[in-house]
Amino acid sequence: MKAVSGILLMADLASILQQHNLRKTKFRIELLQLFSETTSSLTAEEIKKRVGKTNDKVTIYRALDAFEKSGLIHKVPDKSNLTRYAMCHTNCSAHAHIDNHAHFICTECNETFCMDEIEVPKMKQHGDFQIKTSNLTLEGNCPKCI
Amino acid sequence: MKAVSGILLMADLASILQQHNLRKTKFRIELLQLFSETTSSLTAEEIKKRVGKTNDKVTIYRALDAFEKSGLIHKVPDKSNLTRYAMCHTNCSAHAHIDNHAHFICTECNETFCMDEIEVPKMKQHGDFQIKTSNLTLEGNCPKCI
DNA sequence: TAATAAACGCAACTCAGTTGCTTTAATGTG
DNA sequence: CACATTAAAGCAACTGAGTTGCGTTTATTA
Ligand SMILES: [Mn+2]
Ligand SMILES: [Mn+2]
Ligand SMILES: [Zn+2]
Ligand SMILES: [Zn+2]
Secondary structure, rough: OOOOEEEEEEEHHHHHHHHHOOOOOHHHHHHHEEEEEEEOOOOOOHHHHHHOOOOHHHHHHHHHHHHHHHHOOOEEEOOOOOEHHHHHHHOOOOOOOOOOEEEEOOOOOOOEEEEEEOOOOOEEEEEEEEHHHHEEEEEEEEEOOO | OOOOOOOHHHHHHHHHHHHOOOOOHHHHHHHHHHHHOOOEEHHHHHHHOOOOOOOHHHHHHHHHHHHHHHEEEEEEOOOOOOOEEEEOOOOOOOEEEEEEEEEEEEEEOOOEEEEEEEOOOOOEEEEEEEEEEEEEEEEEOOOOOO
């Protein structure tokens, strides 16, 4: 699959859905475009506000599940018990989901940003604890909120 | 304030509450003891099950808020959208809340452990992002679940 | 174009956490 | 100890994100 970052053309969006075994419905194309445009992350509620036709929230939740399972988006940490998603910038699929970078949460606007350049320190073991994955979350002020 | 780790005597528990401007009620003493005994973390629901008298959930939530504000406990990351707390092992207060260590989530039992020994990598800036705090969360299997 | 299965839409539900308000009990003072 | 004060407890009703079931629509495929 090709990398999905930056703004994409309609044709790209449709073919990305196809490549992930998702049907190219009006809503899902719009949703994928929304994710490709945003530099930070989205909640179900934010999506509902920004999408043209007011879709049912169930449709949004199920689309998010489907996108996540097929490796198009991934959950990002969030302070307020909301589920936030961001587009996978690396090439992920249902079988190999790579999200090996730090995340930044702005304490002002509560947005979460993927910091693709900052690598997460890896360790395998600590005492009797077997470590499989590591997550690094940074907090502070984003460029907008400084 | 003295360090609060390991099992504490009733007298200690009461005086710790006092030092944090909290009243020494039966329930709060029991709650503090529960936290001092557990090596991992607790949710409101887990507390409800383990505490002797079946207290109202509102009482539990308000006690958790009060304990957190006064620096006795701190939130720990949790996968399942639940709010988990663990006892502060360092000396925290309402004014200075230090929680400068990694956290480990067991993917098997969903428990969260404070890894006091693992330090979190610190950085101040990245591009236009101003970083104030960093959190390192590790996932894998805890000693019980290996 | 017809069959099929995915996606959508609606209603009802779940469940952690919250809010308002009254009652109980811990604390401090005389 | 007796009383006033105020934190904490208790109860009921509510909130809001996310879920489940099921019937309908629409994209895909043959
Ligand atoms: Mn990310
Ligand atoms: Mn901790
Ligand atoms: Zn911001
Ligand atoms: Zn475990």
